[in-house]
Amino acid sequence: xxxxxxxxxxxxxxxxxxxxxxxxxxxxxxxxxxxxxxxxxxxxxxxxxxxxxxxxxxxxxxxxxxxxxxxxxxxxxxxxxxxxxxxxxxxxxxxxxxxxxxxxxxxxxxxxxxxxxxxxxxxxxxxxxxxxxxxxxxxxxxxxxxxxxxxxxxxxxxxxxxxxxxxxxxxxxxxxxxxxxxxxxxxxxxxxxxxxxxxxxxxxxxxxxxxxxxxxxxxxxxxxxxxxxxxxxxxxxxxxxxxxxxxxxxxxxxxxxxxxxxxxxxxxxxxxxxxxxxxxxxxxxxxxxxxxxxxxxxxxxxxxxxxxxxxxxxxxxxxxxxxxxxxxxxxxxxxxxxxxxxxxxxxxxxxxxxxxxxxxxxxxxxxxxxxxxxxxxxxxxxxxxxxxxxxxxxxxxxxxxxxxxxxxxxxxxxxxxxxxxxxxxxxxxxxxxxxxxxxxxxxxxxxxxxxxxxxxxxxxxxxxxxxxxxxxxxxxxxxxxxxxxxxxxxxxxxxxxxxxxxxxxxxxxxxxxxxxxxxxxxxxxxxxxxxxxxxxxxxxxxxxxxxxxxxxxxxxxxxxxxxx
Amino acid sequence: xxxxxxxxxxxxxxxxxxxxxxxxxxxxxxxxxxxxxxxxxxxxxxxxxxxxxxxxxxxxxxxxxxxxxxxxxxxxxxxxxxxxxxxxxxxxxxxxxxxxxxxxxxxxxxxxxxxxxxxxxxxxxxxxxxxxxxxxxxxxxxxxxxxxxxxxxxxxxxxxxxxxxxxxxxxxxxxxxxxxxxxxxxxxxxxxxxxxxxxxxxxxxxxxxxxxxxxxxxxxxxxxxxxxxxxxxxxxxxxxxxxxxxxxxxxxxxxxxxxxxxxxxxxxxxxxxxxxxxxxxxxxxxxxxxxxxxxxxxxxxxxxxxxxxxxxxxxxxxxxxxxxxxxxxx
Numbered sequence: 001x002x003x004x005x006x007x008x009x010x011x012x013x014x015x016x017x018x019x020x021x022x023x024x025x026x027x028x029x030x031x032x033x034x035x036x037x038x039x040x041x042x043x044x045x046x047x048x049x050x051x052x053x054x055x056x057x058x059x060x061x062x063x064x065x066x067x068x069x070x071x072x073x074x075x076x077x078x079x080x081x082x083x084x085x086x087x088x089x090x091x092x093x094x095x096x097x098x099x100x101x102x103x104x105x106x107x108x109x110x111x112x113x114x115x116x117x118x119x120x121x122x123x124x125x126x127x128x129x130x131x132x133x134x135x136x137x138x139x140x141x142x143x144x145x146x147x148x149x150x151x152x153x154x155x156x157x158x159x160x161x162x163x164x165x166x167x168x169x170x171x172x173x174x175x176x177x178x179x180x181x182x183x184x185x186x187x188x189x190x191x192x193x194x195x196x197x198x199x200x201x202x203x204x205x206x207x208x209x210x211x212x213x214x215x216x217x218x219x220x221x222x223x224x225x226x227x228x229x230x231x232x233x234x235x236x237x238x239x240x241x242x243x244x245x246x247x248x249x250x251x252x253x254x255x256x257x258x259x260x261x262x263x264x265x266x267x268x269x270x271x272x273x274x275x276x277x278x279x280x281x282x283x284x285x286x287x288x289x290x291x292x293x294x295x296x297x298x299x300x301x302x303x304x305x306x307x308x309x310x311x312x313x314x315x316x317x318x319x320x321x322x323x324x325x326x327x328x329x330x331x332x333x334x335x336x337x338x339x340x341x342x343x344x345x346x347x348x349x350x351x352x353x354x355x356x357x358x359x360x361x362x363x364x365x366x367x368x369x370x371x372x373x374x375x376x377x378x379x380x381x382x383x384x385x386x387x388x389x390x391x392x393x394x395x396x397x398x399x400x401x402x403x404x405x406x407x408x409x410x411x412x413x414x415x416x417x418x419x420x421x422x423x424x425x426x427x428x429x430x431x432x433x434x435x436x437x438x439x440x441x442x443x444x445x446x447x448x449x450x451x452x453x454x455x456x457x458x459x460x461x462x463x464x465x466x467x468x469x470x471x472x473x474x475x476x477x478x479x480x481x482x483x484x485x486x487x488x489x490x491x492x493x494x495x496x497x498x499x500x501x502x503x504x505x506x507x508x509x510x511x512x513x514x515x516x517x518x519x520x521x522x523x524x525x526x527x528x529x530x531x532x533x534x535x536x537x538x539x540x541x542x543x544x545x546x547x548x549x550x551x552x553x554x555x556x557x558x559x560x561x562x563x564x
Numbered sequence: 565x566x567x568x569x570x571x572x573x574x575x576x577x578x579x580x581x582x583x584x585x586x587x588x589x590x591x592x593x594x595x596x597x598x599x600x601x602x603x604x605x606x607x608x609x610x611x612x613x614x615x616x617x618x619x620x621x622x623x624x625x626x627x628x629x630x631x632x633x634x635x636x637x638x639x640x641x642x643x644x645x646x647x648x649x650x651x652x653x654x655x656x657x658x659x660x661x662x663x664x665x666x667x668x669x670x671x672x673x674x675x676x677x678x679x680x681x682x683x684x685x686x687x688x689x690x691x692x693x694x695x696x697x698x699x700x701x702x703x704x705x706x707x708x709x710x711x712x713x714x715x716x717x718x719x720x721x722x723x724x725x726x727x728x729x730x731x732x733x734x735x736x737x738x739x740x741x742x743x744x745x746x747x748x749x750x751x752x753x754x755x756x757x758x759x760x761x762x763x764x765x766x767x768x769x770x771x772x773x774x775x776x777x778x779x780x781x782x783x784x785x786x787x788x789x790x791x792x793x794x795x796x797x798x799x800x801x802x803x804x805x806x807x808x809x810x811x812x813x814x815x816x817x818x819x820x821x822x823x824x825x826x827x828x829x830x831x832x833x834x835x836x837x838x839x840x841x842x843x844x845x846x847x848x849x850x851x852x853x854x855x856x857x858x859x860x861x862x863x864x865x866x867x868x869x870x871x872x873x874x875x876x877x878x879x880x881x882x883x884x885x886x887x888x889x890x891x892x893x894x
Contacts (some may be wrong), residue, residue: 073890134776134778138776138778139777139778139779140695140698140776140777140778154761154762232765235762236761236762237761237762237763239890247726247728247729247765249629249633250622250626250629250630250729251625251626251629251726251728251729251765252629252728252882253628253629253630253632253633255633333795333796334775334776334795334796334797336776337775337776337777337796337797337798338795338796338797340796349603350599350603359581360581363577363578363581364578364581367574367578411633415633415634415637416637417637420637422634422639423592423639504620505592505620505639505640506592506593506594506595506617506618506619506620506639506640507590507592507618507619508618508620509618509619509620513620514621517599517621518599520764520765520766520769521598521599521621521766521768521769521772522768522769522771522772522773522775522776523599523600526599548570
C-alpha cells in the first residue's frame with residue numbers, strides 16, 4: 001500500500017522516470033533478490049538432500065527408503081529419536097516455565113542468580129553435559145563410586161538427562177522473554193480482585209503464554225533430535241537418528257543413506273511446524289520482540305510455590321553442578337583420575353585458533369543474518385506481491401530444519417565447481433545465516449506489526465523517496481529486531497555442532513567441533529578449558545554489544561520516536 | 565550520526581572477520597592420528613620447515629570417507645596420517661600426486677609406494693588395555709589370549725571402537741579375520757560382540773574410558789597408550805599370545821594442490837631419521853629404526869596380513885558387520 005501510494009504521489013510530481021520506477025518497485029526488486037538468496041542457500045541444499053535420497057548411481061530408485069523402512073534397526077533409531085524429542089520437549093518446557101516464573105514473578109533475591117545460572121549454559125556446547133555426567137555418574141564416576149551405585153548411564157536415560165539439561169536454558173530464555181512481555185497488569189488486577197494464584201496461572205498466564213510456549217516447544221524438539229553430541233557420547237548401543245546420520249556421512253561416506261536418514265528426520269519437524277502454525281493462526285499477541293516489563297513479586301501460595309521451587313532448585317542445581325564440574329576439570333590433569341592442578345589446558349593453541357574462527361564465523365553470520373532477517377520481514381509485512389506467504393513460510397522454516405539436514409545439504413550442494421564453497425569461512429557463515437534466519441525474521445515481523453504504516457505513508461506524503469523512508473523511518477524502528485536476530489544467530493552459531501561438523505575443513509576448525517572432538521577423544525581437560533574460554537569471550541562480546549547499544553541509545557530512543 | 569559511526573565500525577570488523585589474516589606459508593592437511601600427536605607432528609614440521617599445517621582431527625575412517633566424498637575437489641593439500649586402505653584407494657583412483665622423494669632412500673620397500681604415491685610414516689597396532697584398579701577389585705587378570713575375551717565374566721566390561729568410523733577397528737577386524745580365517749573370524753567377532761559394552765567413534769577413545777575405569781578392558785590403538793600411562797591413568801596393557809595386527813599411517817599429496825613444493829618439502833622431512841625418532845618416542849614403529857618408547861627393543865608378534873586385500877574387503881566387511889552385529893539389522 002505504501003509503495004502504491006508513494007508511486008502515485010511521485011508520478012503526479014515531476015521526477016525522472018527511472019526514479020519513479022525504482023521507488024515503485026524497489027520493494028519488489030528487494031523481494032526478488034531475497035527470494036533468490038533463500039532459494040539458493042536454503043531450498044537448493046534441501047532439494048539436494050531430497051534428490052540424493054532417491055537418486056542412486058543408476059538413476060532414480062526407492063531402494064534406500066526401502067532399506068530404511070524394512071530394517072528394524074532404523075525403526076528403533078527413529079522411535080528412540082522421537083521419544084527423546086517428546087520427553088525432552090515436555091520436561092524442558094515445564095522446567096523452563098518454572099524457572100522463568102520464578103525469575104519474573106518470584107522473590108527479587110532469587111531472580112538474578114537463577115537467571116545467570118539458567119542463561120550461562122546457552123553459550124556452552126550442549127554436549128558438555130555428557131562430559132559432566134560421565135565424570136559424576138559414569139560407571140566409575142565420582143558420585144557412583146562414593147555411594148557404590150549400580151546404574152547404567154550409557155543408554156537412553158543418559159541421553160535424555162544430558163539433552164534435557166542442555167536445552168533447559170533455551171526453553172528458559174524463550175519462555176522468560178514471553179513472560180516478560182506479558183503485561184503484568186492483567187495478572188495483578190486478577191490478584192487484587194481475589195483470584196488465587198492457581199486460577200491466575202490457569203486462566204491468564206498460561207493461555208497468554210501459549211504462543212510462546214508452542215514456539216519454544218517447536219524449537220526445542222527440532223534442536224533435540226538434531227544435535228547429536230550428547231547421543232554420540234552417551235548413547236552406548238542405543239541407536240538415534242542424528243548420530244547415525246553423522247556416522248553414515250563421515251564414517252561410511254554413504255550419502256544416499258545419509259540423505260534418507262535426514263529426510264526422515266525432517267518429516268516430524270515439518271509436521272510439528274504446520275501444527276504449530278495452525279494452532280497459532282490469528283493468535284499472535286506476544287512474541288520474542290516484545291518490550292520487557294518487570295513485575296512486582298507477589299505472595300505466591302505455597303501450593304504453587306513449593307512445587308515450583310523444587311523444580312527450580314533441582315534444575316538450577318543440576319545445571320550449576322554440571323557447570324562447576326566443567327570449570328573444575330579444566331584445571332585438573334584428569335579430573336577423577338589424577339587430580340593434579342594444572343593450567344596448561346588453557347594454553348592449548350589449537351583451541352584458541354578454533355575459538356577465534358568460531359567468533360569470526362558467528363560474527364559474519366550474525367551481521368548477514370540480521371540484515372537479511374530485517375529486510376525479509378519488511379518485504380513480508382509491507383510487500384504486496386505474488387508468493388509473499390511462500391517467502392514467509394520458507395524463511396520461517398528454519399525453525400523446523402534439523403541442523404544435520406542443512407549440513408549435508410550444503411556439503412552436497414556446494415562442494416563441486418562451479419559452486420564450490422567448501423573449505424572456507426563463507427560456507428560456514430552462510431549455513432548459520434540461513435539456519436537461524438527465522439528468529440530475526442520473526443522479531444522483525446512482530447516489530448513491524450507494532451508500527452502503523454501511517455508513519456511510512458506520512459513520510460512518503462512529505463515527498464521522501466522509498467529509500468529515504470526506509471533508511472530514516474523503517475530501519476531505526478526495526479533496530480531491536482536487528483539486534484534480536486544478531487544475538488540469536490551469534491549465540492546459536494557459536495555452539496551449534498550439528499550442521500557445521502560436516503563443513504569444517506583444515507584451517508577452519510571451529511570451537512564447537514574442537515570441543516566435541518576433544519571430548520570424544522577423552523581430552524576432557526582441553527574440552528572443558530576451551531568451553532570456559534569460549535564462554536568468557538562470548539560474554540565479553542555480549543557486554544560490548546550491550547554497552548554500544550545502551551551508550552548510543554540507537555535502538556530504544558529511535559523506536560520510541562517511531563511509535564510515538 | 566552515532567548510528568552511522570556504529571555502522572562503520574561493524575562494517576570494519578565484518579570485513580576483517582571475513583578476510584582474516586594469513587601470515588607465512590601454510591598448507592591444509594587431513595591428519596588422522598590423535599589430536600595430541602597431530603599437534604606434535606604439526607609442530608615438528610613448523611620447526612623444521614617453517615610451514616604451518618592447518619588441520620582438523622578426524623579418525624582414519626572419517627578421512628577416507630571425506631576424501632571419497634570430496635574427490636576430485638579436495639579441501640586439503642595433503643594427508644598426513646590415514647590408513648593404508650585410503651592410500652591404496654588414492655593411488656588406484658589417481659587422487660594422489662606421485663612424488664619420488666630422495667629423502668626416503670634406504671627405507672624398507674614396505675614403507676614406500678614404488679611410484680611415490682604414498683609414504684608410510686609409521687606403523688601402529690592394537691593392544692589390550694585394562695584398568696588396574698577395577699581388575700584388582702574384581703579379582704580378574706589380564707587375558708592372555710584373544711579368546712579369553714569371550715568369557716561371560718567380561719560381559720559389558722569391554723569397549724572397542726566401531727569399524728564404521730575408526731581405522732583402528734577396521735584393523736582389528738581384518739586382523740582377526742586373517743588370524744582365524746573368514747568363518748571362524750566372524751564367529752569370534754560375533755561372540756566377542758556379546759561382551760562389548762558399545763563401540764566408540766575414535767580408535768583411541770577406549771584407552772581413556774578404560775583409564776577412567778568406566779570399563780575394565782578395552783581394545784585400542786597402541787600409539788597413545790604410552791602418553792596415557794605417563795599422564796597417570798591406572799592402565800595395564802598387553803598383547804595376547806596370538807599377536808596383533810598392524811596398519812600403516814600414510815602420508816600423500818592430494819591432486820589439485822596449489823602448494824606442491826611445500827607438500828614435497830614435508831614428505832622429504834617425514835622420511836628422515838629425526839621424524840622416525842619423534843614417532844618412535846610416541847610409541848609408533850617407524851620406517852627408520854628408532855628406539856620404541858612403548859615396546860622397547862622387542863617388537864610384538866604380528867599376525868600375517870595382506871593389507872591390499874584388507875583394503876578391498878573393507879566395504880563388504882562393513883556391511884557384514886552391520887548385518888551380523890546390529891540388533892535386528894537383517
